Amino acid sequence: MRLTFLEPLYRQPGPFASVYVDTSRDGAVGDPDAALALRWRRLRDLLVTEGADDGAITAVAGTVGCDAEIPGTHGQALFTAHGTLVLQGELPEPPGRDSARFGALPDTMPLIAQHAPEIPYLAVYVHYTGRHFLDAEGTVHVESEAGRWPLTKVTPGERLDERIPIADWPRAAARLGRRLAEQADRLDAETLILTGDTWARGILTRRLPPRLRDRVTAVDAGGAPRPGRGLLEHLLDRLFRGRLAAHDQALVGAFLTQRAHGGAATEGLPDTVSALQRGQVRALFLNERHRSASLPLWVGPDPVQLALTEGELRSYGVRAVRREQADAALARALVGTGAELVLVPAWFLQLRGGTGALLRYADAGRGHRDRLRA
Template identity: 30%
Template sequence: MDLRFLRELTDKPGPFATVYLDASHDTDDAARALALRWAEARASLAEQGADAATLDALAAAVDAAPPAVGRAGRVLVARGGEVVLDRTLPEPPQRPTCRWGPLPDLLPVLVEQPEPVTAVVVRVDETGGEVFVAGPDAGPDRVEDVQGSEYLVHKVRGGGWSHLAMQERVEESWRRNTAEVAERVDRHVSATGASVLVVAGEPRSRSRLVDALGERSASIAVQVDHSGGATGDDLAAAVAEAVQDVVTAHRRALLERYEQAAGRPDGLAVQGIRDVLAALRAEAVDTLLLDAGATRDTTVWISDAPAQVAEAAEDLRATGSEPTGEVAVDAALLRAAAGTGAGFVAIGGGRTGLVGHPLEDGVGALLRYPLPTGA
């Protein structure tokens, strides 16, 4: 999972209030039950030291949200009288919690929420194409309708040189129209930083478009059987399935990389809190692996710099950093990973695990480069 979307949270100064609520609306008294759950959470946050402005901001957000459909969860993060994260979860939290502390409590939402992926979608035919962008929380929404400049697109049956020449003109029209669509698609892929490009339409048009794409777009292209005659819901379902396939394949590849690296002496995989913290301080972590169930009760020390985190306050001082607080290790690890551009994979909790390489302390990391001895 790309954690860059967390930077707006992790770069802000604390303290933070984090609330996970059961927001289900599947009974006659659902609204009253939610109000009671929020009242309990507010009282707990107040006891932990949350300020009135932050509590009022959370209360306003809870009151303003439309009722969920069926079972649902809700996570809210606020600081300084401002709500900085408000998301609906597909299921209620197993244990509704609220926490006031130096860092937001983000691990549960990362485990429960689908990975945020931006997809560019193109539906193409001989005359041009429709380009859509599907963001992490919405879509696909059409952003451009590309009409090719060449309109002679239908071949004519028959024989003779005149018919052959016309067929060649049709082929050239297809190529020109496809090139125009490919140029626009490449532009949207670059502008959005998309992780997947979904190509829909009839097979021949899809194949021509993929061949005309730039290297970056072609490398993330996935073809789906979908034409313009289907509904928007059908397209959204096809995009969601393609995105999930890409996420699953990426996750599997990362776990396989870790399993291979853990068995080699080149130092490109580490495990255990001490070694992973050292790798984060060196900004050497490519991907953080974390077992949500194994780390929740362990604490570490942090400083103002996200990467400067250690098991003991004196260890931070030894690096020239001043400790600013003791926090849950998962919160510190995620802040450090987001702040240094590392990715994240949750393991455990029913997810595919690591074959033959259980993680010490429930924490591991794939590295960008080996750490120097004694780091």
């Protein structure tokens, strides 16, 4: 997973307020807005306790709950710096618990985790409306959405919506197939999930360009799409659960190959941190509940200034040293060095200490201490 969406956040010097809050309205007991206001007051008090300034409080307060138009369960991730909202992320699922932190580094790993597995896909729902197939007044209704799963649950992807008279459908399907192929190409979609009326979708499948036809997965719909949410959300949730994006699978494959040959790969937090210090990491792998998450790391002002101990970092000449949660320090280092992140289930790949890395080069090289100097 590429973390470019976090770059605007890390261009700020901090300190940061990081807020995760459940903003779901559906299913709430009583007044959902009143319940959200109460949760926000608790988070606000926590931010004040941690030293947040009035500007940070105001910036968050003006944004919490502004996603009222999104139905179903969901949440928000909000980040401020110096009284300005720097990044707002919609969460496909509510956070496990509401949380608020104020500190030198933003708490971005929970947001990153909700972007995973970030599978690029195209969903197409084709359904016939009419009394029977010989009904000249009937139409074929085609809805499609190109996006990255699971963000399209709450952040709509590129949509297409067409109603075509049944008499024109065989001819129009070829034109529509070309449009769908263009839509898939723009996103580099791994798969086209096709569902709906068997007759209508069969005609569309046969008229898709070959490069897209080979990626079709035809399934039963199991219900009409829900307005305001990702197209075929429940169906996609079933299909994609526990799956890695093809790009991430390729990175895992490269890691396993390099590890087997003693090449450009490393495992465990100490060696991974050492590689991050040198800007050597191409992709970081973390098991979902990696043991390093609760450990502290010592960091300096620069993203590659991180170490397991304060003494190590000071030995490189870094003076402004502080302790941070490992997840926060690792996320900043990845964004700062342009490395990728793969959250991989332990059943798929068990990593020593829950941490590993595919490296850009095998030789550690020289001069990493120079890069660490303040």
